[in-house]
């Protein structure tokens with residue numbers, strides 16, 4: 149919860165209640181309504197208090213006490229605040245008002261509004277309860293991580309004027325997360341190369357942000373002005389949340405709830421439930437599915453990042469298996485083209501195998517496709533013995549020729565060797581070029597049946 153938080157004691161029996169009140173309701177009528185709902189006979193024993201909204205609390209000392217509500221004027225102020233913020237009133241009941249110490253040495257029973265937002269409460273603590281305070285219930289509990297409302301688990305995200313972002317994308321993602329946490333929506337009015345301007349989707353609301361590039365050549369964006377305050381009605385503001393796209397939800401899920409796991413067993417419905425419980429937003433199955441795919445890419449690495457990590461992976465293979473042969477071929481634009489791996493254990497065992505090498509290619513599924521080339525032979529027990537394998541971008545003659553050239557470092561020049569493959573002309577041509585001395589045979593049954 150960051151630097152805001154609260155410690156309230158919730159009366160599990162009475163729990164919370166919500167009321168519809170007129171803007172000009174009289175204080176006495178309000179007290180009567182509350183007493184009726186909570187079945188309190190002594191109207192004088194009731195006391196109300198509330199915490200200022202989060203935006204106000206951030207401007208005030210962290211130990212700011214709750215605001216007392218005991219007159220018509222104070223109730224009118226509270227109702228005015230309700231137009232732009234969701235708040236709740238805490239109802240405390242004392243046994244003997246005449247002898248009650250009016251300082252805050254008491255634990256109030258909490259009338260928890262259904263829409264209560266604990267995230268807006270200040271960082272204050274009530275001390276030990278006074279003996280004079282009527283205990284509302286023996287089941288009174290102190291909120292802890294186990295008993296806190298899910299809304300208390302929200303991660304906070306903030307932006308200030310003067311903040312610098314590595315690029316416009318990072319700024320927009322941060323805004324998307326804030327729009328989920330604070331439950332509103334924004335419209336991007338300008339998103340140019342060096343200027344960004346967004347405002348709350350409710351016409352006339354004061355929330356807006358303006359950012360621009362640090363300089364002509366820099367991709368960094370500086371927040372020039374940020375008005376983090378809504379003047380729109382909370383009910384209208386909460387009604388829309390279109391900026392919460394799949395990528396934003398996926399990132400928030402990983403950062404807040406994955407606990408460092410690889411998300412095995414997580415389903416879209418889990419993400420939907422989590423967003424509903426913690427951020428009180430409804431997302432559809434399709435969006436949750438997209439969010440989960442993005443979240444998985446985040447924790448496992450994407451296919452693209454897998455290719456980027458290849459040189460490091462090959463280095464580690466060779467370090468762990470001395471004698472292993474690996475080759476990585478890149479194209480002119482430094483992109484992956486061919487890969488060859490022959491593990492040292494396979495290389496050492498090859499002289500003791502039958503001198504017949506079976507060659508096969510298998511097309512790979514996935515985003516980047518490609519073909520896996522495999523060279524294997526038979527051991528003395530007629531078992532398949534792998535010699536080497538490679539990944540190439542396509543099963544053409546140049547790919548096969550590159551693969552056979554690497555294989556030659558493992559199996560020698562081809563004398564006393566026979567190669568078995570299908571009738572692919574690319575294989576025949578490449579074999580003749582690289583292993584001119586070798587014998588050749590065609591297999592009519594594929595590798596998995598030999």
Ligand SMILES: [Zn+2]
Pocket residue numbers: 332348349350353354355377378379380385
């Ligand atoms: Zn607004």
